[in-house]
Amino acid sequence: MSGIVAIISKKDCKEDLFYATDYHSHLGTSYGGIAISDGKRTHKKIHSIAKAQFKSRFSEDIDFINMRGNTGIGVISDRDTQPLIMRLKFGEYAICGVGYINNQNKLAKQLIEQGVVFSEMPNGKVNQIELAAKLINRGKTIVDGIQYMHSQIDGSLSLLLLGKEGIYAARDKYGRSPLVLSERNGDNIVASETCSFKNLGFKTKKFLGPDEIILLSRNKVKQIKKPGNVLQLCTFLYVYAGFPASEYEGKNVEEFREYSGRIIAKRDNVKIDFVAGVADSGTAYAHGYSHESGVPVRIPLLKYTPGWARSYVPPSQETRDLVALMKQVTADALIKGQKMVITEDSIVRGTQLKNFLLVKLWNAGAKEIHARSACPALMFPCKFLYSTRKLDELFARRILKRMHSGKHIKDVDPYLDPDSKEYKKMKKLMEKDLNVTSLRYQRLEDMLGATGLPEQSLCTYCWTGKEIA
Ligand code: SF4
The missing domain is CATH 3.60.20.10 (Aminohydrolase, N-terminal nucleophile (Ntn) domain)
Structure with missing residues (x-):
């Protein structure tokens, strides 16, 4: 950015x-x-x-x-x-x-x-x-x-x-x-x-x-x-890109993330032993989830911080994968036999979550893993601030392509409504692909509501493909 x-x-x-x-x-x-x-x-x-x-x-x-x-x-x-x-x-x-x-x-x-x-x-x-x-x-x-x-x-x-x-x-x-x-x-x-x-x-x-x-x-x-x-302020700044101590239009990022985590918990219905955030930006969502539900926060994945940068920024997939593999280390004693909710800021490509984080947790003996994304499924590459993503790279689009004989569809509207049968079908495939016990995305209205700003003042293009301006 x-x-x-x-x-x-x-x-x-x-x-x-x-x-x-x-x-x-x-x-x-x-x-x-x-x-x-x-x-x-x-x-x-x-x-x-x-x-x-x-x-x-x-x-x-x-x-x-x-x-x-x-x-x-x-x-x-x-x-x-x-x-x-x-x-x-x-x-x-x-x-x-x-x-x-x-x-x-x-x-x-x-x-x-x-x-x-x-x-x-x-x-x-x-x-x-x-x-x-x-x-x-x-x-x-x-x-x-x-x-x-x-x-x-x-x-x-x-x-x-x-x-x-x-x-x-x-x-x-x-x-x-x-x-x-x-x-x-x-x-x-x-x-x-x-x-x-x-x-x-x-x-x-x-x-x-x-x-x-x-x-x-x-x-x-x-x-x-x-x-x-x-x-049309970039909503993704609150969700992931911004530093937690920063404010945009007067709203603090960490406060947004904690509140957003509370909303995820309010809508959830799983019985778990603990909630954990994927560090760094997933952590505040886990705290919010915990405050709302009373379920403790634990840290089963520890980020070895010295020297490892944020993994979406390095330009090549190879480098991103290497960072994802090396950066998070499991504390196996906390994971074995446990049921957990894992909060992520977003699922962009899904490859790191699937190939590295979830595999590590399953290998360490997790009993149930429920993945929760703090924003809806990303459907459109950003054309305003982030230049690196392509349609094929987005996890949701790859799943939709699989559902539609290997072709990208133009009208994704039915898949944006969490109550539609199309959305539920897509989510089932996503759960299977990621290999999670369950998957939930934050609803668009809940994500926008957590900013406290008027909805029409926020850019939502990467989730809806719609531009006000
Ligand atoms: S499309 Fe809009 S909300 Fe999404 S990353 Fe780009 S500027 Fe931010």
């Missing part, structure tokens, strides 16, 4: 920027990048963080250690090398962003045919930040250019642009990714994740609205463009 940070400080901003950017490390494992301006020049540094974490890469980098300046932007990127320093007709800007442009090839081709040159095209793939910058450059002003860029792209993109006048923070058109403004004694910071503010002493001031643009300059924050009316 990626995460971004911008800081304007009265003193050197490097240390705050370093830690605030590091607090976005759960959002990407491809590149970490920093750009700092001393008012005259902007220096940037980008590192691959595929094999070593952002903190270790940057803390040992002498160029970064020598950077000085009061203004800076930072990014943890899941795809593109960023930030880029681009000379636009409005001046020079360091730019980074969060999002995904589905029609990037078409837009790049159009621009190339019009004589625009792209410098960053490794393996023929366009750098989305460079593409966005070239679209912005078509505007009459930088704000006009940002709006033009939004109007051209199919997908979403939130951006930070550091220039001579300060830093523009522009949230994507429908607010799918968050941007939050925070303040500490006159220093201002904007970030994707509010968890990045807390230990640095910043206090949240405002969640930027969809399509809103603000300009951060010394001691001042100015609204450049008012927010639009339609918000």
